[in-house]
Amino acid sequence: MTTDQQDQALRFFNMTAKEWRRKAEGAIASKVNVVAERNATVLRVAAGRAAAGNPVTAFLDIGCGTGELVIAMAERCQKALGIDFASEMIALCNQTRGEKRLDNVSFATGSIFDHAFGEQTFDIISAMGLIEYVSVSELEKLAALCHRLLRPGGSLLVGSRNRLFNIFSLSAYTEMELDLETVTSLLRESTALAGIERSDAAIAACRALPGSYPSVSSHPITGIGVDTRHQYAPSELIHMFEIGGLTARGLFPIHFHGLCVPAAKSHRTLYVDIAAAINALAPTDHRLVPQASSFVLHFEKA
Numbered sequence: 001m002t003t004d005q006q007d008q009a010l011r012f013f014n015m016t017a018k019e020w021r022r023k024a025e026g027a028i029a030s031k032v033n034v035v036a037e038r039n040a041t042v043l044r045v046a047a048g049r050a051a052a053g054n055p056v057t058a059f060l061d062i063g064c065g066t067g068e069l070v071i072a073m074a075e076r077c078q079k080a081l082g083i084d085f086a087s088e089m090i091a092l093c094n095q096t097r098g099e100k101r102l103d104n105v106s107f108a109t110g111s112i113f114d115h116a117f118g119e120q121t122f123d124i125i126s127a128m129g130l131i132e133y134v135s136v137s138e139l140e141k142l143a144a145l146c147h148r149l150l151r152p153g154g155s156l157l158v159g160s161r162n163r164l165f166n167i168f169s170l171s172a173y174t175e176m177e178l179d180l181e182t183v184t185s186l187l188r189e190s191t192a193l194a195g196i197e198r199s200d201a202a203i204a205a206c207r208a209l210p211g212s213y214p215s216v217s218s219h220p221i222t223g224i225g226v227d228t229r230h231q232y233a234p235s236e237l238i239h240m241f242e243i244g245g246l247t248a249r250g251l252f253p254i255h256f257h258g259l260c261v262p263a264a265k266s267h268r269t270l271y272v273d274i275a276a277a278i279n280a281l282a283p284t285d286h287r288l289v290p291q292a293s294s295f296v297l298h299f300e301k302a
């Protein structure tokens, strides 16, 4: 059974697959390439594993969109699989696969919750830009599914819209948090993250936080035609995925905002340039997360 949120997401992504590809390829100059920033995080984790003598043999990308990450990972592993429920997205993925004559890549159309994996397991699983389109109970299912599909020592990388950024965006999202009376809690988490230099200690501090803040089911408009696009604070996802049996190992900022959202609209070039400059620090400095509109969490299976 699918939710209205998933139905809307399916319709939206089938209608906008070609536009998504342009976005993923960085063809829109006035925009920060969030897709590329997220994908780079996955590629870095794969490179780190290879350098440690633990290369990736099997890779899975959930909600693969137009497939850029799957194709990039295919050059670094034996087998790469991308799954997306939007057939228009998968059609573009297969077109690229054909053009590049890659025979270690496959793409499947269908919901991650329905796919028959059999005995398949993976060294790295990623889900970038996916979890905002699933309900909280589906997210709990996803955490358990990823735990099952990962090999021991395997990595899960989850990209999320960042709720902490609502405090710094000074936008309709800030007003939403003011109405929810969550500003103090979100500011407390932001301060904890920014005040701790070691990322393992910052993650431990997140574990000590409540793990869930009051939220709403319909969010201010962002240009994506899906009414419910969940956002999470890092602590919320750490709690949820660790209950699913995984352990958080890294937290990375994605799309740093040097200007608040209203000012960024008037100073596009400066805003894009700041994001690009700060992105160089993303692999090593989780303290930038509160001012980033997304983040990626890296979990490992014991």
Ligand SMILES: C[S@@+](CC[C@H](N)C(=O)[O-])C[C@H]1O[C@@H](n2cnc3c(N)ncnc32)[C@H](O)[C@@H]1O
Pocket (backbone or CB within 6 Å): 006, 009, 010, 013, 014, 024, 035, 038, 062, 063, 064, 065, 066, 083, 084, 085, 086, 089, 110, 111, 112, 113, 127, 128, 129, 130, 133
């Ligand atoms: C925002 S796009 C991100 C695409 C890609 N990961 C990227 O970063 O460019 C989210 C994708 O998730 C897919 N999706 C959403 N729910 C899904 C589900 N239950 N199973 C498979 N794909 C899903 C959508 O069709 C869409 O292509």
